[in-house]
Structures are given as C-alpha cells and as structure tokens.
Amino acid sequence: MRLRFNLSFLFALLMLPGPGLQAGDRPGDLVLIGGGSRPAVIMEKFIDVAGGRDALILIVPTASSLPDTGDFYIDVFKKDYDCKRVRALTLATREDADSxxxxxxxxxxxxxxxxxxxxxxxxxxxxxxxxxxxxxxxxQSGTAIAGTSAGTACMSTPMLTGDGDFDVLRADNIVTRNGLGLVPGVILDQHFVARQRQNRLLSLVLENPHLIGVGIDEATAVWFRPDGTWKVLGNGWVQIYDARSARLNRISDRDGDLLGGRQIQMHVLLPGDTFSPNINTCKKD
Structure with a gap:
C-alpha cells in the first residue's frame, strides 16, 4: 500500500494535476534543514521563494516542547531578516488543527x-x-515550506520516528510511520553526519529500494526545487543512498534478516552541489 501511494502521488506531481492542483500550478519550493544552526544563505533562500520579506510566513512550532518556540522564530524572521508579516500557529492539539x-x-x-x-x-x-x-x-499550489530537524524529518513518507536499533543493518529494525509526504520517493534523515545516523537510513533504503535516502547534516539544507532538482545550501554535507538499481540480499539468522546489497549508489554532496534524482547525476550549479 505504501509503495502504491508514493508512486501515484509522484506521477500526479510529475504528469497530471493532483488533488487541489489546477493546470498551470506547481508545487512550492522545499528548504529542509538538518538541524543545528541556520546559516543566512538558507534562511534567505526560504524567504525569497516564499515571496520576500512582505510575504506572510507562518511558524509551526508543534514539534517543540518549549512554549516560546513560536515567539523565538517570530523574532528570528522579524529581527534578523526584516520580515514584516510573521505569525506562529497554535497547533498543540487535534482540535487546534481542525480550525x-x-x-x-x-x-x-x-x-x-x-x-x-x-x-x-x-x-x-x-x-x-x-x-x-x-x-x-x-x-501543491506554490507555497514554500521549510523545516529544521524534526520539521525536516516529517516531510517524507515513511518518516523516521527516532526509535530502533541503529547499530546493525537488519530488516524491520527502524520504526517509521507516515509523514506529510511532501517529498515523494524519498526518506529524510537529519543531524546526519554530526550524529552518525548512516546505519538507520541505509537500513531503510535496503528495505525500501524504490526510495532514495537523503541524510542532511546540521547547518545544511536541501533545496528541493519545483523542477525536480535538489541543491545543497549551508555549511555541511548531504549524503544520498540510492539502491534503485542495486542487487539486494538478505541472510536470515536467529535475530532476523541481515540486509546487504551491491552496486548501491552513494553521493556525498557539498554546498553548491545539485542532484537530479531522475537521472542520478550530481554537478555544481
């Protein structure tokens, strides 16, 4: 079911107007940060694709347990980047979210x-x-979306929850659930190099070889552009695991299935690099 959902959504975006998407519209830009600091080049890119400093920018602080998170980001956008119209949404409960x-x-x-x-x-x-x-x-109608850390992880389906055993490459070992699904065909991970999260993303890619794993480091973002290309912004690395053409293998033991594979594509991208997932190529923009 998950595979059929992802593919149908992908084709809707690439070939036909999807739900709520009129002919001539295009999905908005996605600027997804791996956590940590937020370099100005990343924030300015998001503000630009959102329509500039006069555009309405909404903050979703729901992932945070800190009550002042919304106010913090209002200050960031207004004081550091001179944005004029910034509001934090009150979304603490499902009742709030049905407003x-x-x-x-x-x-x-x-x-x-x-x-x-x-x-x-x-x-x-x-x-x-x-x-x-x-x-x-x-x-779907062109609004730009950005996220950091958990705000990035939630954009893909499946979505990493943070639970699982990350010391091995085994089947059914990483806990996921459905995310927002705004980046079809992708699994997103964050704080990637700083927290050495390669095992958990690689495990999921080996189990779901139709999905590309994208691990975004701290102070780094991937700008998912409406033309289907991805550009790295910020200060660190983005690692990409692509097993779409790999030869995969499993070996069963008493603890489950060990996961392996050959001819898995891996890319380590630096700021300024772009990646085209449809043709699996990287270049400097």
Whole structure:
C-alpha cells in the first residue's frame, strides 16, 4: 500500500494535476534543514521563494516542547531578516488543527516554517485534519515550506520516528510511520553526519529500494526545487543512498534478516552541489 501511494502521488506531481492542483500550478519550493544552526544563505533562500520579506510566513512550532518556540522564530524572521508579516500557529492539539480559521490562514501563506523537536508530535496533531490538508494543498499550489530537524524529518513518507536499533543493518529494525509526504520517493534523515545516523537510513533504503535516502547534516539544507532538482545550501554535507538499481540480499539468522546489497549508489554532496534524482547525476550549479 505504501509503495502504491508514493508512486501515484509522484506521477500526479510529475504528469497530471493532483488533488487541489489546477493546470498551470506547481508545487512550492522545499528548504529542509538538518538541524543545528541556520546559516543566512538558507534562511534567505526560504524567504525569497516564499515571496520576500512582505510575504506572510507562518511558524509551526508543534514539534517543540518549549512554549516560546513560536515567539523565538517570530523574532528570528522579524529581527534578523526584516520580515514584516510573521505569525506562529497554535497547533498543540487535534482540535487546534481542525480550525477552519487556521486553515484559511494557511491558504494565504507565502511560506510555512516547521520548527524542530519531535516529529511524532507534528503527525499526532496534523494527520487527517483540516490544517494538515490545508498545508498540503497550499504547498501543491506554490507555497514554500521549510523545516529544521524534526520539521525536516516529517516531510517524507515513511518518516523516521527516532526509535530502533541503529547499530546493525537488519530488516524491520527502524520504526517509521507516515509523514506529510511532501517529498515523494524519498526518506529524510537529519543531524546526519554530526550524529552518525548512516546505519538507520541505509537500513531503510535496503528495505525500501524504490526510495532514495537523503541524510542532511546540521547547518545544511536541501533545496528541493519545483523542477525536480535538489541543491545543497549551508555549511555541511548531504549524503544520498540510492539502491534503485542495486542487487539486494538478505541472510536470515536467529535475530532476523541481515540486509546487504551491491552496486548501491552513494553521493556525498557539498554546498553548491545539485542532484537530479531522475537521472542520478550530481554537478555544481
């Protein structure tokens, strides 16, 4: 079921107008940060693709357990980047996320920024709600979306929850759930190099070889552009695991299935590099 969902959504984006998407519209830009600091080049890119400093920018602080997260990001956008119209959404409960007033506000946004914390909180609140649907529809119609840390992890389906045994490459070992699904065909991971998270992403790619694994380091972002290319922004690395053409293998033992494979493509991208997933090529922009 998950494979069919991802492929149908991908084809809807690439070939036909999807749900809520009119002919001539295009999905918005995605600027997804791996956590840590937020270099100006990343934030300025998001503000630019959101429509500039006069655009309405909404903050989704739902992943954070800190009550002042929304106010913190309002200050960042207003004081550091001179943005004029910034608001934090109150989305602590599913009742909040079924507000028609908030859904209408989302529809007017130029950009939506998801804060970090625990990505499970985002889906617990937004999944199958009016505001969750409004965010997807806004992005499909051109609204730019950014996220950091958990706000990045939640953008793919499957979504890493943070649970599992990351010391081995075994089947059924990494806990996932459905995410927002705005990056079809991809599994996203964050804090990637800084926290040595290669094993968990590689395990999921070996189990789901139709999906490309994208591990984003701290102070680094991938700009997913509407033309289908990805560009690295910031200060660190992005690692890509691509097993779409690999020869995969499993060996069973008493603890389950060991995962392996040959001819797996791996790319380590630096700031300024671009990647074209449809033809699996990298270059400097």
């Amino acid at each position: 028609q007033k908030t859904a209408r506000l989302v529809a007017r946004a130029g950009g939506i920024f998801f804060a970090g914390g625990d990505q499970r909180r985002i889906l617990d609140v937004l999944e199958n709600t009016l505001v969750g649907e409004a965010i997807t529809e806004a992005w």
